[in-house]
Amino acid sequence: MGDLLLILLILIITYFTGSILEKNHFKKIKAREIALVKKPVVSFGKKLTTNKKIKKVEFVTGEVVISGDYFKNFVSAFRNFFGGRMVSFESLMDRARREALLRMREKAKTADIIVNARLESTMLNICEDNSNNLIPQVAVIAYGTAVTYER
Amino acid sequence: MEPQSLMNDENNYNYETQINLIEDNVNISKTSDIKEFFILTTAIIVMVCGIFFVSDIVMQIFINNMSYQTQRKIENFLNADSKLTSQSTKANQKEILELKKIQKKLEANDLELKQFKKLEIGISDNDAINAYIYPNGEIYFTTGILKELKSEDQKAFVLAHEIAHYKNRDHLKSIGRSILALATINLIGLGGGEFTTKIMYSIYNINDLKYSQKQEIEADKYAGKLIKKIYGTNKGATEFFKLIDQKQHFPEFIHYFSTHPSPSTRIKLIEETRL
Numbered sequence: 001m002g003d004l005l006l007i008l009l010i011l012i013i014t015y016f017t018g019s020i021l022e023k024n025h026f027k028k029i030k031a032r033e034i035a036l037v038k039k040p041v042v043s044f045g046k047k048l049t050t051n052k053k054i055k056k057v058e059f060v061t062g063e064v065v066i067s068g069d070y071f072k073n074f075v076s077a078f079r080n081f082f083g084g085r086m087v088s089f090e091s092l093m094d095r096a097r098r099e100a101l102l103r104m105r106e107k108a109k110t111a112d113i114i115v116n117a118r119l120e121s122t123m124l125n126i127c128e129d130n131s132n133n134l135i136p137q138v139a140v141i142a143y144g145t146a147v148t149y150e151r
Numbered sequence: 152m153e154p155q156s157l158m159n160d161e162n163n164y165n166y167e168t169q170i171n172l173i174e175d176n177v178n179i180s181k182t183s184d185i186k187e188f189f190i191l192t193t194a195i196i197v198m199v200c201g202i203f204f205v206s207d208i209v210m211q212i213f214i215n216n217m218s219y220q221t222q223r224k225i226e227n228f229l230n231a232d233s234k235l236t237s238q239s240t241k242a243n244q245k246e247i248l249e250l251k252k253i254q255k256k257l258e259a260n261d262l263e264l265k266q267f268k269k270l271e272i273g274i275s276d277n278d279a280i281n282a283y284i285y286p287n288g289e290i291y292f293t294t295g296i297l298k299e300l301k302s303e304d305q306k307a308f309v310l311a312h313e314i315a316h317y318k319n320r321d322h323l324k325s326i327g328r329s330i331l332a333l334a335t336i337n338l339i340g341l342g343g344g345e346f347t348t349k350i351m352y353s354i355y356n357i358n359d360l361k362y363s364q365k366q367e368i369e370a371d372k373y374a375g376k377l378i379k380k381i382y383g384t385n386k387g388a389t390e391f392f393k394l395i396d397q398k399q400h401f402p403e404f405i406h407y408f409s410t411h412p413s414p415s416t417r418i419k420l421i422e423e424t425r426l
Contacts, residue, residue, distance in 0.1 A: 004353045015185065075184060077346045078191035087180045087187045094178045 011071050018069035022091060029098050032106070040111040040146060042101065048115045053150035060114060061143040062104030065124065066096040068136050076136065089136070096121070100142040108146035117144030195347070199354040202335050203328070207362070210327035214320050219266060225323060229286045243274035246297055253307045257314060260381050270317060272310075280395060284313040286322040299394060304378055304387035311374035318373070321366045329359070363410040368420060371412075375421040389418045 068076065072088040079086050097119060108114055124137040250272045258264045270288045277293040284290045290313045300306045316322065336351045378385040396414035412420075 004350075004357070007350070007353075011188075015188075019184075071188070072184065074346075075188045075191060078195055079187070081347050082191065082194060085180060087182045088184045090179045094176060097178075 007074075011074060014070035018071050021069075022095065025095055025099075029095065029102060032102050033098070036102065036105050036109075040105055040108050041113045042105065042117045042144065043113060043115045044117050046116050048113065048147060050149070054147055055150045056111070056146075056148040058108065058111065058146045058148075059143070060104050060108040060111070060146045061141060062100045062102065062107060063139065063141045064096050064099045064103065065137060065139045066092055066099075067138075068092055073136055093121075093138070093140075096138060096140040097142075100140040104142040104144060108144075111146035111148045114144040114146045117142065195351065196354055198339075199336065199351050200358060202332050202339075203355060203358040203362075206328045206331035206335065207324075210324055210331060214323050214327055217320075217323075222320065222323065223268070226287045229326070243294075246274060246292075247272055249303075250292065250306060250310060253303060253310055254314075256381055257307060257311055257377060261377060264314065264318065267317065270314065280398065282309045282313055284316050284322070286326070288317055290314070299398075300391065302387050304382040304385065305391045307381065308374050308378050308385065308388040308391065311377045312370045315370035315373035316366065319366065319369060321370070325359075325363070325366075328362075360410055364412045367411050367417075371417050371420050372423075385421055388421050392418045392421070 068089060072092065075088040076086050079088070100119065101117075104114065104117070119140065119142050121138055121140045124139055254270070254272065268288065270284075270290055273289060273291050274297065275291045275293050278295040279293050280296045280299055282290070282292045282296050290310065292309070296309065297306075300309065332355060333352070336348065336355060339351075375385050375388060378388060392414040396418075399414070411417075
């Protein structure tokens with residue numbers, strides 16, 4: 001019984017801390033997205049045809065490693081049992097993807113366009129012994145080629 | 152002709168246009184985490200309770216219809232070695248003899264008890280106020296409880312309570328249900344991971360506590376009635392529980408998570424048997 005009460009207490013605490021952190025993160029992401037909305041433009045297309053003189057071409061990456069809080073992991077463990085959409089991880093993945101893109105764009109702040117951008121994600125804690133004690137951790141990597149035009 | 156591309160002409164980027172940010176995030180479901188939590192937790196609890204009750208019903212039917220010979224075979228398998236010699240000392244012989252005398256009285260007043268083998272009685276050198284019965288039918292009194300039991304009817308009550316557990320086959324029911332329910336939980340847990348299994352175990356244990364309290368109540372009722380039949384009153388038992396209540400002095404809510412009901416509940420139950 002004691003362990004259940006302890007779990008409940010941790011769940012309550014981590015739900016609130018997790019929610020606050022997530023809210024703040026989304027707020028920051030939004031502000032940064034607005035700040036970067038004009039430049040650099042991100043294109044997932046491969047080709048860039050322009051008449052402008054190119055000043056600099058650079059490979060840029062943005063990377064983020066993200067993990068769910070105790071509450072999210074708890075809910076996902078149960079969801080894993082019944083199956084269905086992992087609602088608790090959707091916001092987490094959204095944060096990771098946007099954060100990775102933002103980091104890449106921030107790195108190429110002076111560039112005009114990032115072409116051939118790609119997003120990749122990978123699980124960090126895949127154990128060979130197929131242990132059940134996996135902590136959901138995911139790395140999202142955004143990369144592309146930043147192009148700066150001559151002014 | 153040059154390929155038409157969004158990127159080939161800078162005029163395509165109209166920076167002066169008002170920025171319209173997409174407020175609605177399609178990547179995140181509208182369902183809140185907390186709602187998800189409640190739905191899934193309820194589902195797990197309902198499932199474990201279902202497993203518990205089905206295992207309980209199956210075992211009740213099986214064990215209630217089991218012959219005494221089969222019961223003995225299972226008991227021997229579960230607990231082949233007697234612990235009496237190692238725990239009882241010669242100093243306790245006087246008390247054991249007294250308890251055996253009471254046991255005879257109890258057996259004389261409930262003919263059903265005669266069909267069982269002679270239950271051995273032992274004393275365990277322990278200050279805790281407790282008495283217990285092993286699955287092989289050996290009853291133990293701690294030295295702690297013997298100090299508190301002042302009169303013969305009080306001792307008889309405790310003994311009758313333990314005998315009632317044996318008579319009701321409570322030990323076999325608990326073991327049988329645990330085997331069936333925990334095996335099912337483990338099988339189901341294979342798909343849900345270690346953590347889910349652990350949580351299901353904890354929920355099962357709460358169910359088990361409630362069930363254990365039910366068994367204790369039944370044993371108290373039986374003992375209360377039998378003692379009243381023999382001694383004319385079972386006031387000694389209520390006095391004993393009052394004493395325990397004073398000594399332990401736990402808040403009422405603690406007993407909710409205990410294998411035994413609170414002393415005050417037990418006093419009420421015994422008083423009801425007087426009616």
